[in-house]
Amino acid sequence: MSKIKFLSGENIPLEMHKVRMVQKLNLLPVEERAKKMEEAGYNTFLLKNRDVFLDMLTDSGVNAMSENQYAAMMQADDSYAGSETFFRLEKVLQESFGKKYFLPAHQGRACEHIIARALVKPGSVALMNFHFTTTKALITLCGGSVEELICDEGLKVQSSAPFKGDMDIDKLNEAIGRIGKDNISFVRIEAGTNLVGGQPVSMRNIREVSKICRREGITLVFDASLLADNLYFIKTREEEFKNVEICDIVKELGALTDIFYFSGRKLGTARGGAILTSDDKLHATMREFIPLFEGFITYGGMSVREMEAMAVGIRETMDMDVISQTPIFIEALSNELISRGVPVVTPPGGLGCHIDAKRFCEHIPQEQYIAGSLNAAIFIASGVRGMERGTMSEQRNPDGSEHMSEMELVRLAIPKRVFTLSQIKYTADRIAWLFENRKLIGGLEFVEEPSVLRFFFGRLKAVGNWPELLVKQFRKDFGDSL
Numbered sequence: 001m002s003k004i005k006f007l008s009g010e011n012i013p014l015e016m017h018k019v020r021m022v023q024k025l026n027l028l029p030v031e032e033r034a035k036k037m038e039e040a041g042y043n044t045f046l047l048k049n050r051d052v053f054l055d056m057l058t059d060s061g062v063n064a065m066s067e068n069q070y071a072a073m074m075q076a077d078d079s080y081a082g083s084e085t086f087f088r089l090e091k092v093l094q095e096s097f098g099k100k101y102f103l104p105a106h107q108g109r110a111c112e113h114i115i116a117r118a119l120v121k122p123g124s125v126a127l128m129n130f131h132f133t134t135t136k137a138l139i140t141l142c143g144g145s146v147e148e149l150i151c152d153e154g155l156k157v158q159s160s161a162p163f164k165g166d167m168d169i170d171k172l173n174e175a176i177g178r179i180g181k182d183n184i185s186f187v188r189i190e191a192g193t194n195l196v197g198g199q200p201v202s203m204r205n206i207r208e209v210s211k212i213c214r215r216e217g218i219t220l221v222f223d224a225s226l227l228a229d230n231l232y233f234i235k236t237r238e239e240e241f242k243n244v245e246i247c248d249i250v251k252e253l254g255a256l257t258d259i260f261y262f263s264g265r266k267l268g269t270a271r272g273g274a275i276l277t278s279d280d281k282l283h284a285t286m287r288e289f290i291p292l293f294e295g296f297i298t299y300g301g302m303s304v305r306e307m308e309a310m311a312v313g314i315r316e317t318m319d320m321d322v323i324s325q326t327p328i329f330i331e332a333l334s335n336e337l338i339s340r341g342v343p344v345v346t347p348p349g350g351l352g353c354h355i356d357a358k359r360f361c362e363h364i365p366q367e368q369y370i371a372g373s374l375n376a377a378i379f380i381a382s383g384v385r386g387m388e389r390g391t392m393s394e395q396r397n398p399d400g401s402e403h404m405s406e407m408e409l410v411r412l413a414i415p416k417r418v419f420t421l422s423q424i425k426y427t428a429d430r431i432a433w434l435f436e437n438r439k440l441i442g443g444l445e446f447v448e449e450p451s452v453l454r455f456f457f458g459r460l461k462a463v464g465n466w467p468e469l470l471v472k473q474f475r476k477d478f479g480d481s482l
């Protein structure tokens with residue numbers, strides 16, 4: 001995607017691809033959207049896709065695949081052991097990231113499970129810029145804990161810092177001194193820091209963290225699931241890389257880190273996961289878990305067709321036309337919302353546009369799940385399905401009390417090359433309407449609350465009859481429009 005200057009002077013994002021396969025969408029009337037939301041326990045994970053208009057829940061496994069990826073799927077070798085597909089993918093990954101070994105797994109969290117099994121001792125601490133839900137849950141499952149060292153700017157919803165995902169180097173040095181390197185399972189950097197709004201990490205920061213880890217003999221793990229967007233930001237926001245090829249940036253990242261893993265549902269636009277390392281000992285330890293939890297070591301729970309698609313997808317990630325589409329659309333959506341007064345995370349990052357629910361719904365108490373409430377209201381107002389990224393996505397403290405999230409965000413993910421600009425404009429318009437009527441939105445309370453990863457399948461109900469009032473106002477303002 002390129003930002004092309006038009007005669008009018010505007011910079012309009014211009015797609016550098018054409019759409020050759022389509023899926024019909026369905027936009028239910030507002031009354032039905034409210035009914036479907038209630039039936040889904042006010043949890044957008046429990047909606048049926050047939051009832052959703054624009055699915056911005058996630059980009060995971062739903063990015064548009066290229067014609068070359070589909071073509072590659074046709075020549076997959078499905079032998080249980082020693083499949084040619086494995087060797088093709090292995091070669092692409094070795095060449096792209098400069099690592100000696102590749103271990104396949106069925107998705108990103110499976111990689112995290114293997115890494116946690118191999119490295120987390122009970123009582124040990126994993127230091128990271130910020131946690132991701134599955135990462136933290138799996139480290140905790142293995143008896144470890146997580147400490148976050150993100151820079152202060154990272155937790156400011158509005159900021160002009162270009163790399164809000166950076167780790168605070170002073171905090172890292174302090175934590176190593178306090179905890180002691182033998183009690184640190186690993187240091188983890190997450191590219192495109194998911195839970196603080198898809199915010200990138202700079203190469204400068206990764207170099208510094210790597211230097212410290214090498215000095216101390218601590219394993220540096222790099223979660224590259226959101227690397228595509230992060231690469232775009234390294235190239236456009238870090239002067240040094242302006243003229244450096246994407247593939248060379250990726251090679252440097254590979255060289256700076258000891259374990260490199262990713263969710264292929266995000267990076268590589270296929271469905272699977274990969275762990276890469278050049279360390280013989282780490283490889284031998286992790287490899288043992290692959291046949292136990294995933295599948296034989298030449299497929300690791302992935303379909304061979306997806307492995308072929310991943311190999312092509314990784315190569316296509318090295319192209320700015322491919323990786324710029326999501327960040328540029330996110331910027332367009334965020335800027336449109338900002339111009340209409342809606343509070344969003346700034347600067348716009350990768351992965352999705354993140355709405356600041358705390359400021360959007362100042363009247364809702366945090367115990368009533370501010371971001372969860374706004375997320376449900378957005379679906380009712382628009383048929384757009386977003387994801388709650390706030391207190392509902394946290395686990396309760398061991399004593400049962402709520403762990404209040406620092407940020408209450410609603411994420412509108414922008415899958416790669418899936419939506420059009422008019423769909424983005426529609427989304428902004430409905431959310432701007434909701435903002436004008438924000439006082440109508442009320443809170444939620446749990447009626448069924450799972451103890452682990454509750455946001456996936458927990459069920460809630462509205463506090464009061466606010467969904468009904470919202471529908472009434474919608475009808476008043478939009479007449480018989482959907």
Ligand code: F0G
Nearest residue numbers: 058060107108109132134194225263265
């Ligand atoms: N790490 C990061 C940074 C992620 O964003 C995800 C998934 C994972 C690991 C786990 O990968 O889903 O393949 O098991 N993020 C998805 C999302 C679920 O919607 O943001 P997975």
